[in-house]
Amino acid sequence: MKFEITKKSKKSGGRLGVIKTAHGELHTPAFFPVATKATIKTLTSQDIKEIGFEGILANTYHLHLQPGEKIVKKMGGLHKFMDWNGVVATDSGGFQVFSLGAGIAHKTSKIPSHNSDDRRNCVKKNNSGALGSAGFVKITEEGVYFKSHLDGSKQFLSPESSIKIQQDLGADIIFAFDQPASPLDSYQETENAMLRTHRWATRCLVANEKLKMKNEKISQGLFGIMQGGKYEKLRKQSAKFIGEIDFDGFGIGGSFGSSYGDSKTNLIKALSWVMPLLPQEKPRHLLGIGHLDDLVPAIKAGVDLFDCVYPTRMARHNVAITSLGNIDISKTIFSQDKKPLDPKCTCPTCKNYTRAYLCHLFRAKETTGPRLLTYHNLWFFKQFIDNIRQKVENNKI
RNA sequence: GCGGGUGUAGCUUAGCCCGGUUCAAAGCGCCUUCCUGUCACGAAGGAGAUCGCCAGUUCGAAUCUGGUCACCCGCG
Numbered sequence: 278m279k280f281e282i283t284k285k286s287k288k289s290g291g292r293l294g295v296i297k298t299a300h301g302e303l304h305t306p307a308f309f310p311v312a313t314k315a316t317i318k319t320l321t322s323q324d325i326k327e328i329g330f331e332g333i334l335a336n337t338y339h340l341h342l343q344p345g346e347k348i349v350k351k352m353g354g355l356h357k358f359m360d361w362n363g364v365v366a367t368d369s370g371g372f373q374v375f376s377l378g379a380g381i382a383h384k385t386s387k388i389p390s391h392n393s394d395d396r397r398n399c400v401k402k403n404n405s406g407a408l409g410s411a412g413f414v415k416i417t418e419e420g421v422y423f424k425s426h427l428d429g430s431k432q433f434l435s436p437e438s439s440i441k442i443q444q445d446l447g448a449d450i451i452f453a454f455d456q457p458a459s460p461l462d463s464y465q466e467t468e469n470a471m472l473r474t475h476r477w478a479t480r481c482l483v484a485n486e487k488l489k490m491k492n493e494k495i496s497q498g499l500f501g502i503m504q505g506g507k508y509e510k511l512r513k514q515s516a517k518f519i520g521e522i523d524f525d526g527f528g529i530g531g532s533f534g535s536s537y538g539d540s541k542t543n544l545i546k547a548l549s550w551v552m553p554l555l556p557q558e559k560p561r562h563l564l565g566i567g568h569l570d571d572l573v574p575a576i577k578a579g580v581d582l583f584d585c586v587y588p589t590r591m592a593r594h595n596v597a598i599t600s601l602g603n604i605d606i607s608k609t610i611f612s613q614d615k616k617p618l619d620p621k622c623t624c625p626t627c628k629n630y631t632r633a634y635l636c637h638l639f640r641a642k643e644t645t646g647p648r649l650l651t652y653h654n655l656w657f658f659k660q661f662i663d664n665i666r667q668k669v670e671n672n673k674i
Numbered sequence: 675g676c677g678g679g680u681g682u683a684g685c686u687u688a689g690c691c692c693g694g695u696u697c698a699a700a701g702c703g704c705c706u707u708c709c710u711g712u713c714a715c716g717a718a719g720g721a722g723a724u725c726g727c728c729a730g731u732u733c734g735a736a737u738c739u740g741g742u743c744a745c746c747c748g749c750g
Binding site for chain 2: 318377530531544589639642647
């Protein structure tokens with residue numbers, strides 16, 4: 278994997294670039310649609326190509342549990358497996374171990390706190406201080422023990438195993454195995470998670486080098502991940518530490534979810550602390566972001582890559598992201614609306630179908646509804662990002 | 675005409691036999707809000723029924739009794 282910056286904005290920290298991989302080029306800033314289990318839910322790889330995306334992001338955690346990286350490898354790797362000839366990135370599983378392994382059993386998608394009293398969004402701390410009220414997640418220096426959300430079986434992931442799995446999956450861009458902190462965590466807990474993430478980062482790099490030496494064909498890029506939560510000192514410390522390691526790129530981690538009030542300002546502040554400390558010539562990936570209004574400030578701050586379930590998940594939950602704002606297409610007011618979803622959009626969904634039809638599909642729980650809306654939302658995101666890229670090109674941003 | 679059954683939120687029903695913290699519950703539908711390194715087809719709230727109608731028994735009835743109306747099933 279190679280990264281080349283082709284343009285720097287004169288007006289901000291925004292830049293254009295191209296990532297070259299064994300599976301084609303990726304023009305940045307770019308947004309990865311999320312293909313957790315080797316599919317963008319409801320769409321085909323051909324759809325994604327048609328929409329124009331050059332890369333997608335799949336997930337180590339999910340694919341390790343099902344079908345298992347051995348099968349994917351046997352089937353020729355993720356690209357061949359899912360008939361996708363563009364770029365594939367895989368998340369390391371660090372985040373999912375915490376958000377799913379521990380959180381899902383408590384009906385929350387948020388990272389549980391280590392100690393908070395907020396029982397709506399977290400799980401209790403057990404005696405050993407690890408996450409999980411029933412031992413769902415146990416962190417050791419070696420790695421993390423957790424229970425599969427599929428069958429409850431005991432699982433283990435470490436920096437080394439995560440890297441190995443990601444190599445077996447055959448992604449072009451892989452991420453270091455990290456320990457995210459919850460926004461509810463104290464300074465001390467956030468620092469501990471960050472320090473462990475740093476130690477694990479080094480191990481990930483070593484593991485990756487070892488595997489590369491065994492197989493020279495491997496050309497994956499490895500991204501290190503920074504943590505530090507909402508604390509300026511920690512964020513800067515993490516950026517400095519991770520930034521000095523010879524990774525191919527960097528991921529900005531943590532949870533900036535909207536459940537925590539001032540997440541927007543937290544996000545922008547965190548970027549302002551971290552960006553100046555990272556090597557300019559390497560790509561930066563803002564993990565798990567974002568909403569449309571997160572993209573512009575992040576790109577101005579110098580972010581090159583994004584991934585987020587937002588457009589695809591919202592589509593499955595009735596919401597179209599349009600030039601008019603978010604539209605819940607299942608609402609009664611659209612049941613006899615002959616207009617297209619978004620009058621300004623040129624996607625097949627908007628060109629061919631009425632709001633009334635889409636409304637009906639959702640009410641009738643027909644799977645074509647989520648499909649048409651997912652297609653539209655991703656199309657909209659693609660246009661949106663292309664537009665920003667154009668503005669950076671013209672020094673307007 | 676006779677016998678039997680049913681009638682509770684927009685819909686489908688629970689409760690009725692052993693009347694009073696169920697004068698009201700659930701699912702669906704409806705309305706609102708939410709979803710940011712994904713648990714596909716979700717989460718959280720909310721509105722909505724004087725329990726067919728009338729009368730009685732009782733301190734008290736959706737729950738018991740009588741009448742009445744509507745619908746359903748048998749027999750004529």
